[in-house]
Amino acid sequence: MQIQDDRTPEQKKTHPVLIVGTDKLLSGWGKAKGGTSYAAWACRIEDDAKVYRWVRSRSDMERVREAFDDGKTRYRPKGNGHLHIYLVGEGHPALKTSK
Numbered sequence: 001m002q003i004q005d006d007r008t009p010e011q012k013k014t015h016p017v018l019i020v021g022t023d024k025l026l027s028g029w030g031k032a033k034g035g036t037s038y039a040a041w042a043c044r045i046e047d048d049a050k051v052y053r054w055v056r057s058r059s060d061m062e063r064v065r066e067a068f069d070d071g072k073t074r075y076r077p078k079g080n081g082h083l084h085i086y087l088v089g090e091g092h093p094a095l096k097t098s099k
């Protein structure tokens with residue numbers, strides 16, 4: 001499993017919640033050739049519901065779930081593929097939702 005985490009060590013502590021989706025469009029090719037492509041959005045605990053709703057609304061995401069990864073406890077999917085962890089910082093579209 002190839003893992004690309006955009007967070008700094010400090011951000012792993014402040015943004016430990018991962019909202020993870022299986023990317024049905026990118027699985028099987030590119031960095032996920034022969035495997036599954038996962039995208040995860042790292043957020044603060046208090047933002048998890050907003051980020052979850054935002055990821056669920058994306059047409060390219062399947063099997064959306066919540067995981068925890070603070071640098072000590074680590075989320076690592078099994079098998080071949082690619083996981084990209086994005087940071088949900090100020091101004092991210094997921095935080096602009098009204099709900």
